[in-house]
Amino acid sequence: MTTPAGTTTPAGTTRPAGTTTPAGTTTPAGARQMPLAGHVKEARDRIGRAALALAAGVVVGFLLANPVLDVIRSPLESVPDSRLAGLNYDSLTGAFDLSVRLAIIIGLVLSAPVWVYELLAFLAPGLTCKERRLTFAGLAAALPLFLVGCLAGAYLFPRMVEVLLGFASADDSTLLQASEFVDFALTFVLATGAAFTVPVGLVLLNLLGILPARVLVRSWRVVVVGIVVMSAMITPAADVLSMFLIAVPLTALYAAACLIAHIRDRSVARRARLATGEIAPTLGGAPERTD
Structure with missing residues (x-):
């Protein structure tokens, strides 16, 4: 018998979507099978669109x-005349090389919405x-958070240089290599932006069950001192x-x-106790213990 959302096995029987096959593989609802050649063609098309966006950028x-x-x-x-500082190029093509590097970096930033979307769209079916x-x-x-961190880094950079x-x-007189100065500026701004995204990574590790909340809470003194330093x-x-x-x-x-990790861990622990029967769910009020 065939169900509307089912898939037909080689033996002619129908298996509902989302169930596990005898081989141990899962067929999620809405998933579509694609041969290797199809994956290669899709990757080629997405890389081509990303490359065109990057070239335009x-x-x-x-x-x-x-x-x-x-x-x-x-x-x-803004440096006083008594402390002369300027950018210098160490070769005849130094200015051109720096312009090319800046153009590529700017192109990567401007085309980021396109190539990030293409990358995620290619990987999403496998997740x-x-x-x-x-x-x-x-x-x-x-x-x-990354953008806010970059803005903070851009605000602090002139003071750092001073x-x-x-x-x-x-x-x-301070003679600065133009490429090294630009690298320092970009590294400083991007590192500040990346620092603002670290808490998101911590939350994701907690949601994946890798980093429990108690470890984060126990380490708060070390983390705060490190942030201040x-x-x-x-x-x-x-x-x-x-x-x-x-x-x-x-x-x-x-x-x-x-806080987010603590709330998540409490929710997971409560569901585990409900599953083992340590507490009984109630319609209202606090749950009742069964022991």
């Missing part, structure tokens, strides 16, 4: 390379429902406000991760 990146370089270089323009939910929820939470140049003698190292010594701009949000995000 790089073209736009060439137009934006000089304005972006001016923004990165702007902290040097379980829970893995898909965790992946999309993690990205939805991490993206705004402090570092202050270590040079007033009689000295890191914030003090990457911010000017005399600018306490900048240090708090990094330390307070990171501490709050870690506390939120601990």
Whole structure:
């Protein structure tokens, strides 16, 4: 007999969708089987679309390379005349090479919505429902936090440059390699953005059952001290406000991760007790113990 949502086995019998076959494989509802050639063709098409988006982004990146370089270089323009600092190129093609690198980086950023979508669309059919939910929820939470962290890093970068140049003698001039300065600026901003997404990773590890909440709560002193030390190292010594701009949000995000993990662990423990009969579900009020 055939059911509407069923699949027919080689023996002619019908197996409802979502059940496990004798070989141990699961056939989730709505899943479609695809041969290897189909996977290769799909990968080729998605890589092609991502490459076209990246190429278009790089073209736009060439137009934006000089304005972006001016923004990165702007902290040097505020340096007093007594502490001369400027960007230098170590070869005849140094300026062109830097423009190409900036164009590629800008292209990657501008085309990110396309190639990230193509990557997720290719991988999603191989994930379980829970893995898909965790992946999309993690990205939805991490993206705004990453952007906020990058903005905080961009705000702190000019102050960082001012402090570092202050270590040079007033009689000295600081000659900076343009490529190294741009690498330092991008690394600083991206690292600050990545630091803001760490709590999302902690929550995902907890949801996967790898990192229990008690470990997060037990480590809060070490984590807070580490956050304060890191914030003090990457911010000017005399600018306490900048240090708090990094330390307070990171501490709050870690506390939120601990709270979410604690709520999740309590929910899992309660369901486990219900399954083993330690507590009996009631229609209202607190659950009753069966022992």
